[in-house]
Structure formats: structure tokens, C-alpha cells
Amino acid sequence: MMQPTISRLILLSAILTLSACNPPENHTSSEDLLEIENWSLSEETAGFFLVYEPNPAIREEIEMQSGGPAIEEIRILGDDSRFAVVIYYSGSAGTQVIVDLHRAVLLDRENGTTLGDYPWAYESDTDFPQPQWTISEDGTAVTVLDENTGEEFLIRAENGP
Numbered sequence: 479m480m481q482p483t484i485s486r487l488i489l490l491s492a493i494l495t496l497s498a499c500n501p502p503e504n505h506t507s508s509e510d511l512l513e514i515e516n517w518s519l520s521e522e523t524a525g526f527f528l529v530y531e532p533n534p535a536i537r538e539e540i541e542m543q544s545g546g547p548a549i550e551e552i553r554i555l556g557d558d559s560r561f562a563v564v565i566y567y568s569g570s571a572g573t574q575v576i577v578d579l580h581r582a583v584l585l586d587r588e589n590g591t592t593l594g595d596y597p598w599a600y601e602s603d604t605d606f607p608q609p610q611w612t613i614s615e616d617g618t619a620v621t622v623l624d625e626n627t628g629e630e631f632l633i634r635a636e637n638g639p
Contacts, residue, residue, distance in 0.1 A: 508587040508588070508590075510532060511530070511552075511562060511585055511587055511590065512552050512554070512562060512587075513552075514549060514551065514552050514564075516530055516531050516532055517529065517530055517531065517549055517552070517564055518531055518549075519540075519547055519548075519549065519566075520537075524539070525539050525540075525542075526539070526540050526541075526542045526547055527539050527540065528540050528549070528564060528566065528583050528592075528595075533590075536590060536591065536592060537592065538583045538592040538594065538595055539595065540566065540568070540581065540583065540595050541568050541579075541581055541595060542568060542569055543568050543569025543570055543571045543579055544569050544570055544571070545569045545570050546566070546567050546568045546569030546570075546579070547566050547567060547568055547569065548566060548567045549564060549565075549566045550565045550566055550567055550580065551564075551565050552564050552565070553565070554587075555611060555613055555620065556613045559587075559613055559617060560586060560587050560588045560617060560618075560635060561584060561585065561586065561587065561593075561613065561620055561635070562584075562585045562587055563582035563583065563584055563585065563598070563611075564582065564583045564585065565580060565581075565582045565598050566580070566581060566582070566583070567579075567580055568580065568581045572602075575602055575603070575604050576602065577600050577601065577602040577604075577606065578600070578601040578602065579597070579600060580597075580598045580599040580600070580601070581595055581596065581597055581598050582595070582596055582597075582598040583595050583596075584596060584620060584633055586635045586636065588635065589635065589636055591636070593620075593633050593635070594631070594633055596609070596622045596624075596631055596633075597609040597622065597624045597626075597627070597629075598611075600626065606626060607625040607626060609622055609623065609624040609625075609626075610622070610623045610624075610625075618634060618635050619632060619633060619634045619635065620632075620633045621633075
């Protein structure tokens with residue numbers, strides 16, 4: 479009778495050891511974040527959200543004007559940067575001059591997180607200054623300067639995943 483109990487304990491010990499060595503994968507791949515089909519827009523009671531479908535906990539509330547939103551593209555900022563942006567059409571605004579607003583959700587590819595929603599571009603028959611996006615020299619922060627609104631954002635990445 480002792481033999482089956484010891485065998486079960488050894489088997490249970492082996493299973494626990496293996497699961498400790500190979501925990502379930504919950505990390506978001508940097509490359510998967512860049513796949514546009516992995517992102518969707520969700521209208522909820524609190525507003526519109528950009529949602530990463532493989533892990534809906536990765537989400538960012540976005541701005542919507544009339545006629546929007548729609549995901550347009552995803553691109554890496556700079557050369558081999560840790561940052562990428564999901565660019566979306568936010569809609570149009572204005573009365574005498576209609577302006578199409580494009581915004582971007584900043585992604586930290588190393589941590590698999592969103593870092594906020596910021597102005598990306600303005601399209602109109604009138605010439606508008608465009609938002610300027612700059613990556614810090616050490617590659618850990620992004621500055622967004624929007625002359626149209628007078629806003630400047632300094633966004634820092636968090637340390638490691």
C-alpha cells in the first residue's frame with residue numbers, strides 16, 4: 479500500500495517542478511504588438527478604447543471626434559526603438575475650417591504596455607503645424623510637442639517588464 483502513495487508523491491513533485499520551470503506564457507511579444515489585426519476599437523460606457531485582443535488588459539482610452547475612430551497603421555518610432563505607435567483617425571472637427579484629426583497611442587514594446595494617447599497629425603486645406611515626436615537620446619522617453627494646442631508631453635517608459 480505504501481508504494482502507490484510514494485509513486486503519486488513523486489509524480490506530483492515532478493509535475494510541480496516542471497510547471498515551476500515552464501510557467502504559462504503571459505508576456506506580450508514585441509512583434510505581436512505590431513500586428514494591426516491584433517488591435518480593435520471598443521465602444522464602452524466610459525468611452526472608446528483601443529484594445530489589444532490577445533490580452534485585453536492592454537488597452538487605452540482614445541479620443542473621438544465626429545466621424546471617427548478608425549485604426550490606420552502601426553509603426554515603430556525611430557530606428558529600432560522600444561517605442562511604437564498605433565495611429566488612428568480620431569474624426570474631424572471645426573466649423574469654417576474642417577480638420578481631420580489623427581492621434582496615436584504610444585506603445586512600450588519592451589514592457590508590452592500603452593503609455594497614452596497623443597496628437598499625431600492634422601489634415602486640412604489650411605496649413606497647420608504638425609505635432610513633433612522626439613525620442614530621448616537614451617531611448618527611454620518620448621516628447622510630443624503640439625503647437626496647435628500649446629501642449630507638450632514628456633512620456634517616460636517604465637523600467638523592465
